[in-house]
Amino acid sequence: xxxxxTIIGLxxxxxxxxxxxxxxxxxxxxxxxxxxxxxxxxxxxxGQRKHRTDNxxxxxxxxxxxxxxxxxxxxxxxxxxDPGVFAMASAVFEAVEHGPAEWRRLDIRVxxxxxxxxxxxxxxGAPLGHDFCAISLSDNLKPWELVLARLEAAARxxxxxxxxxxxxxxxxxxxxxxxxxxxxxxxxxxxxxxATAISRPEQRIDIVALRDADPARCDMRTLVxxxxxxxxxxxxxxxxxxxxTPRFARSPA
Amino acid sequence: xxxxxTIIGLxxxxxxxxxxxxxxxxxxxxxxxxxxxxxxxxxxxxGQRKHRTDNxxxxxxxxxxxxxxxxxxxxxxxxxxDPGVFAMASAVFEAVEHGPAEWRRLDIRVxxxxxxxxxxxxxxGAPLGHDFCAISLSDNLKPWELVLARLEAAARxxxxxxxxxxxxxxxxxxxxxxxxxxxxxxxxxxxxxxATAISRPEQRIDIVALRDADPARCDMRTLVxxxxxxxxxxxxxxxxxxxxTPRFARSPA
Numbered sequence: 106x107x108x109x110x111t112i113i114g115l116x117x118x119x120x121x122x123x124x125x126x127x128x129x130x131x132x133x134x135x136x137x138x139x140x141x142x143x144x145x146x147x148x149x150x151x152g153q154r155k156h157r158t159d160n161x162x163x164x165x166x167x168x169x170x171x172x173x174x175x176x177x178x179x180x181x182x183x184x185x186x187d188p189g190v191f192a193m194a195s196a197v198f199e200a201v202e203h204g205p206a207e208w209r210r211l212d213i214r215v216x217x218x219x220x221x222x223x224x225x226x227x228x229x230g231a232p233l234g235h236d237f238c239a240i241s242l243s244d245n246l247k248p249w250e251l252v253l254a255r256l257e258a259a260a261r262x263x264x265x266x267x268x269x270x271x272x273x274x275x276x277x278x279x280x281x282x283x284x285x286x287x288x289x290x291x292x293x294x295x296x297x298x299x300a301t302a303i304s305r306p307e308q309r310i311d312i313v314a315l316r317d318a319d320p321a322r323c324d325m326r327t328l329v330x331x332x333x334x335x336x337x338x339x340x341x342x343x344x345x346x347x348x349x350t351p352r353f354a355r356s357p358a
Numbered sequence: 359x360x361x362x363x364t365i366i367g368l369x370x371x372x373x374x375x376x377x378x379x380x381x382x383x384x385x386x387x388x389x390x391x392x393x394x395x396x397x398x399x400x401x402x403x404x405g406q407r408k409h410r411t412d413n414x415x416x417x418x419x420x421x422x423x424x425x426x427x428x429x430x431x432x433x434x435x436x437x438x439x440d441p442g443v444f445a446m447a448s449a450v451f452e453a454v455e456h457g458p459a460e461w462r463r464l465d466i467r468v469x470x471x472x473x474x475x476x477x478x479x480x481x482x483g484a485p486l487g488h489d490f491c492a493i494s495l496s497d498n499l500k501p502w503e504l505v506l507a508r509l510e511a512a513a514r515x516x517x518x519x520x521x522x523x524x525x526x527x528x529x530x531x532x533x534x535x536x537x538x539x540x541x542x543x544x545x546x547x548x549x550x551x552x553a554t555a556i557s558r559p560e561q562r563i564d565i566v567a568l569r570d571a572d573p574a575r576c577d578m579r580t581l582v583x584x585x586x587x588x589x590x591x592x593x594x595x596x597x598x599x600x601x602x603t604p605r606f607a608r609s610p611a
Contacts, residue, residue, distance in 0.1 A: 121382070124472060126374035163605070189479040191605075195487025198602035202592050209594050215480035219377060219470045226442040227367075227468035234448025235500075236508055238491035238517060246606035247488075254609075255489055255515045262511030264491060339455050341462050349451035352416070352444075353499035356507075 108135075110174040110211055111181050112188045112197055114218015115146055118305035122219045130216055134181035138170045139193070143183045163193060167200035171208050187220040191241050191269045221328045222267040225300035229310060230339070230347035232298065232330055235354055236264050242279055243270035249279070256283055260290035265336060265350055268329040272320060280320040280329070287331060291315055296332040296348055299323055312338070312345060361388075363427040363464055364434050365441045365450055367471015368399055371558035375472045383469055387434035391423045392446070396436045416446060420453040424461050440473040444494050444522045474581045475520040478553035482563060483592070483600035485551065485583055488607055489517050495532055496523035502532070509536055513543035518589060518603055521582040525573060533573040533582070540584060544568055549591060549601055551583040552576055565591070565598060 111130045116122035131137070137147050141157035158166045166182070174180045184192035194215050201208045226233045238259045242252055259266050266287075272280050287295075293316035301309045301324060311322055315331065323329060335354055338346040364383045369375035384390070390400050394410035411419045419435070427433045437445035447468050454461045479486045491512045495505055512519050519540075525533050540548075546569035554562045554577060564575055568584065576582060588607055591599040 116377070119379070121379035122377050122470070124369070124375050124377055125381075126372070129374070187476045187480075189476060189484045189486050191487075194480070194484035195602055195605045198484050198487075198592060198600055199604055201600070202590065202602075209592065210596070213600075215484065217375070217472045217476040217480040219472070220476065223440045223442060223470040223473065227440075227447070227470040230451050231442045231447035231468065233442050234444075234451075236491065236493045238489065238512070240489045248607075248609050251607060251609045255517065258511045258515030258517075259491070262508045264508065264511075337455065339451060339462065343463070347451055347454070347466075349448055349455075351452055352448045354501075354504060356501050356504045 107211065108174040108176065108178040108180060109214070110170055110197070111214045111216055112194045113181050113183050113216045114187045115143060115183055115185055116219040117186055117221045117224040117303045122224065122304055124216070124218065127216050127218060131181055133179060135179045136173050137181050137183060138166060139183035143185050147183060163196040164200055167193065167196040168204065170197065171200055171204060171211065174211050175207060184218070185221070187218045188215055189217065190220050190222070190239065221300070221303055222330070224303045225298065225328050225330060228300065228303060229298060229312065229345070231349040232296070232332060232336055233265055234350040234352055235333065235335065237267065238264045239267045239269060241269045242283060243273065244276065244279070253286060256286060257290065260287055263333045265333045266331040268331070271327055271329040272323040273325060280323055284315070284318045284320065288315060291331065292334065295334070296336050296338060298330040298348065299327055300330070301327040303328065310345070312348060360464060361427040361429065361431045361433060362467070363423055363450065364467045364469055365447045366434050366436050366469045367440045368396060368436055368438055369472040370439055370474045370477040370556045375477065375557055377469070377471065380469050380471060384434055386432060388432045389426050390434050390436060391419060392436035396438050400436060416449040417453055420446065420449040421457065423450065424453055424457060424464065427464050428460060437471070438474070440471045441468055442470065443473050443475070443492065474553070474556055475583070477556045478551065478581050478583060481553065481556060482551060482565065482598070484602040485549070485585060485589055486518055487603040487605055488586065488588065490520065491517045492520045492522060494522045495536060496526065497529065497532070506539060509539060510543065513540055516586045518586045519584040521584070524580055524582040525576040526578060533576055537568070537571045537573065541568055544584065545587065548587070549585040549589050551601065552580055553583070554580040556581065563598070565601060
């Protein structure tokens with residue numbers, strides 16, 4: 106008997122942001138595998154086994170999940186946000202490509218989720234209303250020079266930019282260097298959004314100008330978004346401003 | 359009495375891809391507004407009014423929704439996919455910015471949804487597993503030269519590229535020109551994905567090499583995705599290959 110492996114996006118945190126498909130797949134799984142805090146978000150269910158692993162062990166976790174599926178289990182690998190965005194789906198397919206041939210015959214499915222990027226955008230308006238890109242600032246798996254080259258390309262072409270893995274203890278200076286580079290291509294008043302623990306009770310959103318963007322506002326749960334030249338604020342009497350990027354655009358000067 | 363306006367992402371089509379939050383907001387609305395086929399996806403509910411408008415009238419639809427909210431209605435503006443991605447959220451905030459001051463005091467919320475881009479990625483593997491961007495090919499609201507400049511920047515910086523509004527009857531040649539340009543920067547074997555009516559019964563996904571990418575595969579319901587230099591196929595005995603982009607990357611040569 107062969108099992109199945111489903112890689113499920115839990116969304117950014119709030120239970121209401123799960124899709125019905127994700128809920129159903131979680132209910133049907135015999136085994137839940139993932140980074141501890143994500144596994145903890147799945148309600149306990151009698152007879153269901155939970156496997157919590159460390160954050161850094163993506164490939165080992167993927168192989169463990171594939172082994173379990175091969176032995177007949179219905180495995181759910183859980184990711185925060187969308188599993189295809191700097192998360193577990195890519196690690197699973199990497200393990201499949203380099204693993205035993207029988208893994209290619211497994212029933213493997215990906216269930217999309219609400220990404221941190223779109224949840225952040227929704228919480229403040231419509232900053233991703235025009236062309237945008239997503240870049241991981243982590244240099245664990247790519248050279249820092251490539252990160253900077255992509256940042257420059259995105260800034261010069263005037264994309265709205267979402268930064269994932271914007272800060273870690275292992276590389277505290279990278280975000281500051283990224284902001285310094287961005288200041289040479291984008292106006293000082295460009296809106297920068299720091300969204301921490303989005304949709305969770307401890308959610309915190311700061312909207313500042315690029316000139317004032319301080320990496321210290323960022324921790325490991327923070328998504329950073331940098332507006333394009335067209336991104337605008339709408340002031341409100343109550344509460345923080347809305348941020349949006351218009352649907353139309355002009356050619357850069 | 360002042361009402362509310364909620365801009366809701368319905369996801370790409372399948373009812374199971376709605377979030378619980380979107381479901382709840384749809385149930386609580388007094389008025390549902392949107393492009394006809396999206397409004398039709400919302401189940402009929404006694405006492406709820408539905409307003410179907412043409413696809414091209416985004417700003418007029420937004421103003422109509424804001425007027426209704428101002429008069430006390432609980433308005434749900436529905437979008438396919440995520441409302442913040444080339445959809446209604448930006449149009450609503452544009453209307454607010456240029457509209458009467460009282461619209462700024464309205465209770466306006468955006469409820470994120472599963473975007474066509476992430477649903478497509480999930481259906482075939484993990485093509486967005488590394489840095490990516492989203493570009494609208496429409497030149498209704500921006501110059502075609504800007505579209506090409508962004509395509510070139512994204513191609514040279516080796517992003518995975520998702521193309522929205524890839525084809526319309528008004529501009530049948532644009533996608534062909536985009537592919538021609540991409541062929542000068544990306545290898546001929548680069549995977550290109552055509553995903554039409556994703557998650558709906560009539561879903562169709564074609565995975566071809568860039569050299570063979572034919573704009574005729576694309577209609578108005580098609581999302582087009584172009585791999586980075588690292589995007590790979592995993593062959594399977596049954597069914598179409600998986601497509602994924604590894605988590606690691608090297609600097610371009």
